[in-house]
Amino acid sequence: MTDSGVLPIPEKFYLESPDQVARNLLGKLLIRRIDGHPLIGRIVETEAYLGENDPAAHSFAGMTNRNSVLFGPPGRAYVYFIYGMHYCLNVSCEPAGRAGGVLFRALEPLSGLAEMARLRGLPDGASPPLLTSGPGRLCQALGITREAINGVDLTSPESPLQIGDDGYVPEGVTITPRIGISKASERPLRFLISGNRFVSK
Numbered sequence: 001m002t003d004s005g006v007l008p009i010p011e012k013f014y015l016e017s018p019d020q021v022a023r024n025l026l027g028k029l030l031i032r033r034i035d036g037h038p039l040i041g042r043i044v045e046t047e048a049y050l051g052e053n054d055p056a057a058h059s060f061a062g063m064t065n066r067n068s069v070l071f072g073p074p075g076r077a078y079v080y081f082i083y084g085m086h087y088c089l090n091v092s093c094e095p096a097g098r099a100g101g102v103l104f105r106a107l108e109p110l111s112g113l114a115e116m117a118r119l120r121g122l123p124d125g126a127s128p129p130l131l132t133s134g135p136g137r138l139c140q141a142l143g144i145t146r147e148a149i150n151g152v153d154l155t156s157p158e159s160p161l162q163i164g165d166d167g168y169v170p171e172g173v174t175i176t177p178r179i180g181i182s183k184a185s186e187r188p189l190r191f192l193i194s195g196n197r198f199v200s201k
Contacts, residue, residue, distance in 0.1 A: 006029060006031070006164035006165070006166050007157070007164060007165075008154065008155050008156065008157055008159065008162040008163060008164055009028065009075075009154075009155065009162075009163050009164065009165055010075075010155055011073065011074055011075045011155045013075070014074030014075040014091060014092065014093040014094075014155075015074055015093070015094065015095055016093065016094075017048075017050070017093070017094065017100065018048035018049055018050055018051070018093050018094070018100040018101060018102050018189075019048040019050070019189055019191075021048070021091070021093040021100075021102050022046040022047060022048035022102045022189065022191045023046075023173060023175075023191045025043050025046050025091075025102060025104075025163070025191075026043055026044065026045075026046065026170050026173060026191055026192070026193050027042060027043065027044075027168045027169060027170045027193065028042070028043050028163050028164065028165055028168075029041070029042055029043070029110070029163065029164040029165070029166055030042075030043055030104065030107055030138075030142070030161070030162075030163055031161070031162045031163070031164055032142040032143065032144065032160065032161050033160050033161075033162075034115070034143055034160070037112065037115065038111060038112060039111065039112035039115055039116055039141070039142050039143075040109075040110045040111040040112060041107030041108060041109045041110055041132050041138065041141075041142070042107060042108040042110055042168065043104060043106075043107060043163075044106050044107060044108050044192060044193045044196045044198050044199055045104075045105035045106035045190070045191070045192040045193070045196075045198075045199045045200055046102050046103065046104060046105060046190070046191050046192075047102065047103040047105055047178050047179075047189055047190045047191070048100075048101075048102055048103075048189040048191070049090070049100070049101045049102070049103065049189075050100060050189070051070070051094065051098060051099035051100045051101075052099055054184060054187075055183040055184045056178065056181045056182075056183045056184045056185070056187075057070075057099070057101065058070065058078075058080065058101070059071065059099035059100075059101070063099070066080070067099070069092055069150060069151050070090075070092050070099040070100065070101050071092075071096070071097060071098070071099045072092060072096055072151075073092070073096045073153075074091075074092050074093050074094060074095065074096070075091060075092065075093075075153060075154050075155040076091070076092045076151055076152065076153055076154065077089060077090070077091060077092075077144075077149045077150060077151065077152040077154055077161055078090040078091070078092055078101055078150065078151075079139070079144060079145065079146040079149050079150040080146065081146060082136070085136070086135070086136030086139065086140075087136065087139040087140070087144055087145055087146060088103060088104075088135045088136065088139060089103070089104045089135065089138070089139050089144050089149070090102060090103050090104070091104075091154055091163070103135060104135060104138060105134065105135050105138075105190070105192075105199075105200050106132060106133045106134060106135075106138065106192075106198050106199050106200045107132035107133075107138050107141075107198065108128075108132070108196065108198040109128050109131045109132050109141070109198075113128060113131060116131045116132065116141035116142070117131060117141075119140055119141055119142070119143050120137065120140050120141050128198070129197060129198055132198065133198050133199065133200050133201070134200040134201075135200070142161075144161070148160075149161055170193045170194070171194070172193070172194030172195065173191060173192070173193065173194060174191075174192050174193075174194045175188050175189075175190065175191055176188060176190045176192070177189070177190060178190045179200075
């Protein structure tokens with residue numbers, strides 16, 4: 001697959017509430033360009049974080065230098081480091097000044113799998129679910145770090161990271177409580193393409 005003819009989704013897409021954006025992102029393409037070569041995955045699992053009203057959100061305590069992207073314009077990449085070993089990718093949503101974000105939890109890899117495997121430290125031909133099933137894995141497979149990507153405008157055609165729409169529509173969407181968190185974990189804010197084998201375990 002190539003990204004030819006796939007345009008980045010415009011900023012207005014991200015003006016909705018995080019739960020709406022999280023659901024609408026399912027089936028879209030996450031496109032990372034490294035030295036002119038695209039690495040492409042289809043978004044199959046997301047989680048919504050509801051800003052200052054959500055105890056599990058990084059923005060719950062208010063704006064800091066670390067989380068300021070979440071309070072800025074919608075459609076920007078927010079990258080953070082967790083457990084001293086993994087990066088996680090989010091996109092800001094809601095109008096500027098209102099914090100909200102969506103965490104990318106899993107992709108179905110479509111293009112550039114050999115390079116994804118190399119970036120993950122896996123052999124060429126590694127099982128595709130090992131590449132991008134999980135928020136830390138997908139960041140590693142796409143070369144996403146806070147230094148390289150935090151604050152990047154995902155709506156710009158010039159961006160090294162974009163989200164595009166090739167017209168794919170999921171046949172079914174499953175909604176569950178968020179996972180891997182200790183606060184407000186009961187909220188049904190995890191969205192996944194039903195039956196997709198690339199969803200994180």
